[in-house]
Amino acid sequence: MGTEAMPAGCGTTSREATATATVIGFFDAYRARDVEGMIELCTDNADFRYVPFEVWGRQRVLHGDGKVCTIGKPIWTALIDAFPDLINTVTSIRADGEGNVAVQADISGTQAKDFGVIACAGGDFELPHLFLFHVTGHGLIDDVVSYWDNAQWKKQLGWFEVD
């Protein structure tokens, strides 16, 4: 199901409709691999948390937790660089009247370069994601959270190391 077909829900409030439209625009930009377009839909100081993004080093653990402009942008850019045909299909959008939006989406792509620890073997993947957004009353995203399963992702790409 494409985002065009996704209803904002029955009895929408203006806040709900605005938030839903913003998030649909975000996924449209993501589908077009337009990182600047994604960022333009976020506030300057938007929070970002990709929960499974976790790199364990000897001295410290790096988390995908920070700001869209400093953590989100490099991750999205690197992801699109490694998977140049990256695409998403939104399967559900649910919103409340306070700017919270939950999105279930399948993200897929073909690996063209190494990504993190995952060496490029030319494999492809399709992976369900849960995204949680908060959208301001002005229609800008000020919080992005995502969950997915890296184990499935790695296995689909032929990589079997946990770390």
Next chain:
Amino acid sequence: MSARKVAREFFDHMQAADVDEILCMMTPDAAVSLVPLQVHGSMAAKGGDYLRELARSFPDLVIRLRRLFVTTDNTAVAEITIEGTQADAFLGAANLEKHVDLDQGWILEVTPDDRISAVTAYWDQNQLYRRLGVKRLDKITITTRGGGVGYRGHASGLRHDVT
């Protein structure tokens, strides 16, 4: 009651290992999708199996509800952290008595009469395996201490992709 209260009760019962109480909150045909386990089906059967295995493997389980909102279609969307110390094999991983903390996203679809008709859960199984000491996704029973080789998952009916 409200969907918000239903969700809080659901997670309270999960922490208390009251699986039967959770199942009493469901509609008769309630569905479950445990996305990282690729488990999809009946909440009463497959959902119950997972929750019992979780309770048995982590008897000191603590559920921390970090975020909860209810969308206009009466769906409760929650971010939780589960914490506990492993006391039994879990999802094919041998018991190394590791402490686990894992962020998860849950979607509970609630009917107008406050029953749960569908449950969908997201988390990163790779993070879970890392915390349990698993080193390889294709040999999840081989851990950092080398224990538990030969275990092929609990006879719960859950699919663990153990090879």
